[in-house]
Amino acid sequence: MISRSSKDKIIRFIFFGIATFSILIISFIFLFLFSRAYPAIEEFGTGLLSNDWSVARREFGLFPALYGSVFVAVGALFVSVPLGLGAAIYLSEIASNRVRMILKPMIELLAGIPSIVYGFIGAILLGRFLYDTYNMRGVNSFFAAMLVLGVMALPIIISLSDDAMKSVPKDMKDASLALGATKWQTIRNVTIPGAISGISSAVIMGMGRAIGETMAVMLIIGSVMRMPVPFFDIFDTGHTLTALIAVQMGESHGIIINVLFTAGVMLFTIVAIMSIISDILQTRTKQKYEGKR
Amino acid sequence: MLAKIREFIKDETKCERIDLPENTKMRVQDFDLWYDDTQALKSVDMDVEEYKVTAIIGPSGCGKSTLIRSLNRMNDTIPSVRTEGKVWLDGYNVYDEVTDCVDIRRKVGMVFQKPNPFPFSIEDNVFYGCEVNGMDMDKEKKVKKCLKDAALWEEVNDRLDENALSLSGGQQQRLCIARALATEPEVILMDEPCSALDPIATAKIEDLIDELKNHYTVVIVTHNMQQAARVSDYTAYMYLGELIEFGDTTQIFENPQENSTEKYITGRFG
Numbered sequence: 001m002i003s004r005s006s007k008d009k010i011i012r013f014i015f016f017g018i019a020t021f022s023i024l025i026i027s028f029i030f031l032f033l034f035s036r037a038y039p040a041i042e043e044f045g046t047g048l049l050s051n052d053w054s055v056a057r058r059e060f061g062l063f064p065a066l067y068g069s070v071f072v073a074v075g076a077l078f079v080s081v082p083l084g085l086g087a088a089i090y091l092s093e094i095a096s097n098r099v100r101m102i103l104k105p106m107i108e109l110l111a112g113i114p115s116i117v118y119g120f121i122g123a124i125l126l127g128r129f130l131y132d133t134y135n136m137r138g139v140n141s142f143f144a145a146m147l148v149l150g151v152m153a154l155p156i157i158i159s160l161s162d163d164a165m166k167s168v169p170k171d172m173k174d175a176s177l178a179l180g181a182t183k184w185q186t187i188r189n190v191t192i193p194g195a196i197s198g199i200s201s202a203v204i205m206g207m208g209r210a211i212g213e214t215m216a217v218m219l220i221i222g223s224v225m226r227m228p229v230p231f232f233d234i235f236d237t238g239h240t241l242t243a244l245i246a247v248q249m250g251e252s253h254g255i256i257i258n259v260l261f262t263a264g265v266m267l268f269t270i271v272a273i274m275s276i277i278s279d280i281l282q283t284r285t286k287q288k289y290e291g292k293r
Numbered sequence: 294m295l296a297k298i299r300e301f302i303k304d305e306t307k308c309e310r311i312d313l314p315e316n317t318k319m320r321v322q323d324f325d326l327w328y329d330d331t332q333a334l335k336s337v338d339m340d341v342e343e344y345k346v347t348a349i350i351g352p353s354g355c356g357k358s359t360l361i362r363s364l365n366r367m368n369d370t371i372p373s374v375r376t377e378g379k380v381w382l383d384g385y386n387v388y389d390e391v392t393d394c395v396d397i398r399r400k401v402g403m404v405f406q407k408p409n410p411f412p413f414s415i416e417d418n419v420f421y422g423c424e425v426n427g428m429d430m431d432k433e434k435k436v437k438k439c440l441k442d443a444a445l446w447e448e449v450n451d452r453l454d455e456n457a458l459s460l461s462g463g464q465q466q467r468l469c470i471a472r473a474l475a476t477e478p479e480v481i482l483m484d485e486p487c488s489a490l491d492p493i494a495t496a497k498i499e500d501l502i503d504e505l506k507n508h509y510t511v512v513i514v515t516h517n518m519q520q521a522a523r524v525s526d527y528t529a530y531m532y533l534g535e536l537i538e539f540g541d542t543t544q545i546f547e548n549p550q551e552n553s554t555e556k557y558i559t560g561r562f563g
């Protein structure tokens with residue numbers, strides 16, 4: 001017979017092991033990324049952050065791709081946040097149980113569609129449509145990428161925001177209604193503020209998906225390594241860090257590979273910053289609900 | 294703006310109305326309520342007298358909360374609920390289709406079983422009802438008055454901007470009462486307001502209820518028999534969704550007419 005306390009110890013040890021293992025793996029990935037990026041950083045230094053990219057002249061300024069990644073992701077948010085939040089409010093606060101039971105799985109199913117399909121639809125239908133109808137300069141553009149990524153991020157934003165709003169205690173909503181607030185006032189004053197940490201992490205997850213997306217973007221962004229002119233021109237073509245890695249990887253060798261790893265480090269950093277922001281927001285809200293602020 | 298539109302749509306002349314006896318604030322008339330297919334209230338009739346405390350007692354699950362929530366249409370928030378019958382407030386039918394729940398809830402305030410302050414500051418909690426109802430008034434004065442009326446002012450006047458969730462349970466419940474008073478209701482519903490509180494906090498709330506009945510009509514659900522006897526003027530005894538007996542509190546406790554009532558109040562139930 002194993003005593004209860006030693007059983008407890010064993011279980012704790014197992015979980016400690018699993019946790020340590022996952023942290024180790026992640027650290028190794030980062031170490032590996034960084035060590036492979038290092039030669040490029042050593043050789044080009046801040047040149048990696050410049051605007052000039054030319055393999056022939058051995059200039060590897062990654063800024064256009066870095067900018068493109070952030071630009072596309074932010075643009076996608078303009079599509080996915082209003083739509084996603086609206087849909088989530090409908091699902092959690094307005095739709096009847098029956099409608100919700102049908103819609104929610106359907107929306108979650110959308111998240112499972114392979115990204116290449118979105119990209120394909122974007123390239124063939126959307127790009128062509130924009131080109132034919134509005135005489136846009138080309139089939140590819142930031143705009144098309146933003147739309148496609150915005151739609152791709154929708155399911156995750158809807159689903160997580162809906163969960164967050166559903167988990168605001170009914171007590172709170174009832175308290176507001178009982179004071180004579182309308183349904184909409186209650187949503188605005190109680191439900192959304194109560195769910196704000198969940199909603200922000202939903203948005204950040206959506207943004208993470210947009211920044212990390214590769215295939216769909218590759219098909220519609222144009223893959224041109226230069227800044228849009230002017231820098232906010234959403235109808236220009238450009239590049240992103242992910243698309244750059246995917247496009248260049250096959251035909252590159254030597255130092256270029258190291259440059260691509262630097263692009264990887266940049267991606268990693270962006271995502272890490274976003275998850276830290278999300279964490280801070282979560283803690284803040286939690287403190288608020290525990291009455292510490 | 295919204296309030297204006299609401300006034301515009303709401304046509305009081307269209308609302309069904311009757312004349313209630315002079316001192317009758319609310320009347321429940323032949324009222325049935327179902328959750329899906331299970332009937333939780335069966336043909337309930339009850340009068341609520343103005344400036345008095347009416348207590349609703351009965352064993353767990355008999356429909357006390359359901360009944361009290363019917364008085365300000367809070368059951369509307371539960372999709373499976375269906376009702377039949379009428380509830381009158383000042384002679385107007387609360388369940389008429391032209392009646393706006395928002396108006397009803399402003400006139401008939403509610404305090405819940407579990408203290409449920411918003412995670413806002415103390416003063417924002419108190420002022421919330423005024424804010425959403427577009428009542429234009431001096432916030433500072435209003436907050437002070439309501440907190441005083443709820444016997445909480447002395448304890449919190451130096452920290453009105455602190456988060457309401459940092460208060461103790463009893464203080465939170467009195468804050469919820471202050472919050473309900475802010476919209477200047479005429480009736481206050483309390484669903485087991487003391488069940489989460491210790492005896493001292495409970496005594497405070499009971500004293501408060503005694504005060505409140507000078508200006509408000511109070512309906513309280515309680516499963517504490519002594520509490521009902523202490524604070525109420527009238528008592529309704531419910532069992533399995535039916536209102537078994539209703540009358541003067543002294544009469545109900547000293548001379549119950551129904552067997553079931555007697556069994557319940559003497560604790561020989563079941």
Ligand SMILES: Nc1ncnc2c1ncn2[C@@H]1O[C@H](COP(=O)(O)OP(=O)(O)OP(=O)(O)O)[C@@H](O)[C@H]1O
Pocket residue numbers: 328333351352353354355356357358359360371373516
């Ligand atoms: N949201 C709901 N959906 C379905 N049935 C419900 C719901 N709320 C209450 N009921 C049922 O209605 C009946 C009355 O419930 P109610 O909450 O009014 O009882 P109560 O007298 O307040 O009990 P307690 O003293 O335990 O609070 C119970 O049988 C309960 O199961």
Ligand SMILES: [Mg+2]
Pocket residue numbers: 357358359484
């Ligand atoms: Mg109850």
